[in-house]
Amino acid sequence: QPSELDESLEDQLAQSISSCDRRHPLVSTEIPNVFPHQYDKNFLILTSAGKPIYAMKDGDGTIAYMGVIHTIMNYFKLKEDQDLRCIENGDVRFAFLDREPIVLVAYSARGETSNELFSQLDFLHSYLLSSLSERQLSKIFSKRQNFDLRNFLESTDFENLDEICSLLCERLYPDALLGALRSLSMKKSHRAQLHEAMSQQLTKEKDLPRGTLLYGLIVAPENKLCSVLRPKGHTLHTTDLHLLFCLIFHRFQNLDDSQELWVPICFPKFNANGFL
Numbered sequence: 464q465p466s467e468l469d470e471s472l473e474d475q476l477a478q479s480i481s482s483c484d485r486r487h488p489l490v491s492t493e494i495p496n497v498f499p500h501q502y503d504k505n506f507l508i509l510t511s512a513g514k515p516i517y518a519m520k521d522g523d524g525t526i527a528y529m530g531v532i533h534t535i536m537n538y539f540k541l542k543e544d545q546d547l548r549c550i551e552n553g554d555v556r557f558a559f560l561d562r563e564p565i566v567l568v569a570y571s572a573r574g575e576t577s578n579e580l581f582s583q584l585d586f587l588h589s590y591l592l593s594s595l596s597e598r599q600l601s602k603i604f605s606k607r608q609n610f611d612l613r614n615f616l617e618s619t620d621f622e623n624l625d626e627i628c629s630l631l632c633e634r635l636y637p638d639a640l641l642g643a644l645r646s647l648s649m650k651k652s653h654r655a656q657l658h659e660a661m662s663q664q665l666t667k668e669k670d671l672p673r674g675t676l677l678y679g680l681i682v683a684p685e686n687k688l689c690s691v692l693r694p695k696g697h698t699l700h701t702t703d704l705h706l707l708f709c710l711i712f713h714r715f716q717n718l719d720d721s722q723e724l725w726v727p728i729c730f731p732k733f734n735a736n737g738f739l
Contacts, residue, residue: 503572504632506587509533511564512609517621519628532568536561549577560584564604565591579640583631586639586702590627592731593706594620596738619714626713638686639705647687657681657690665692677739682708700732 508517513533535550536559550557558580560567567584592600594616603610630636638645661679668676678699679692686708693699707728715724727738 505570506584506628507532507568508587508591509566509568510604510608510610510612511561511566514609514611514613516565516612516616517624519625519632532559532566536566548581556580558584560588562588564600564608582640582642586631586705587624587627589702589731590624590706590709592735593703593710593729594623596729597731597735598737623709623713627709630709639702642701644701644704645685645687647683647689649689654690658692661690661692680704680707682711684712686712699730703730703732706730 502520504519506517506519507515507529509515509529509532513530515529518529548559548561550559555570555572556575556577558569558571558577560569560581565588567588569580569584571580595603603612603615631639637643661681665671665676665679677694677697681689683689686705688704707730710726710728718724729735729738733739
């Protein structure tokens with residue numbers, strides 16, 4: 464049953480709607496001031512059923528407001544193929560990205576455009592797919608639409624989400640925002656030597672079945688790409704590479720020189736249904 468807060472919110476939303484033509488409804492760009500604005504930016508992730516998954520900053524019970532967000536989205540019947548994906552409330556801009564069964568929300572008072580917020584939300588959604596894969600995510604929610612995904616994610620997933628949000632909001636990391644990659648400046652001859660060393664190492668691996676190794680990369684600190692070994696006609700999307708770099712430099716930074724780690728990862732822009 465809807466709570467009194469939900470009913471009150473619906474009444475306020477209903478009053479904010481006006482229409483001069485039934486075929487072209489006009490919707491107010493303001494929503495009731497029911498969200499905590501002690502932060503100038505925040506990211507929220509919830510399920511399509513309204514179950515909270517993640518909040519970048521949870522001061523004053525931000526997660527509790529996800530029920531209000533769910534009410535708003537149901538009220539406007541927010542879908543990806545409709546125009547109503549961004550709402551303004553004073554200086555704050557709210558962006559909603561519906562990727563059923565996941566819903567992502569951003570609010571920002573930093574003057575960012577809707578497209579910039581959508582791009583950031585897509586990056587966060589891509590991380591969830593990199594950890595779970597779209598096939599596994601769909602399978603989980605096909606059985607139980609009200610499934611609590613927090614019980615399925617690992618603690619490292621929340622740490623990685625915190626790291627990504629920090630890169631997007633608190634540190635100068637324009638790469639992901641621009642969909643670009645930085646490369647390490649070096650002489651062309653030095654880069655050729657690196658690439659040749661990688662190729663020779665591949666030929667030495669006689670026990671490695673053909674086609675097993677798909678990509679090889681040498682990456683410097685601060686996510687600067689040095690050299691890439693890849694099949695002809697195949698490349699990796701910048702989003703996939705940024706997810707990989709975040710994983711390497713955040714999760715694996717405390718390894719010593721004698722350790723190796725093998726981790727399955729899904730590159731959502733390459734194949735959202737499988738792992739590499």
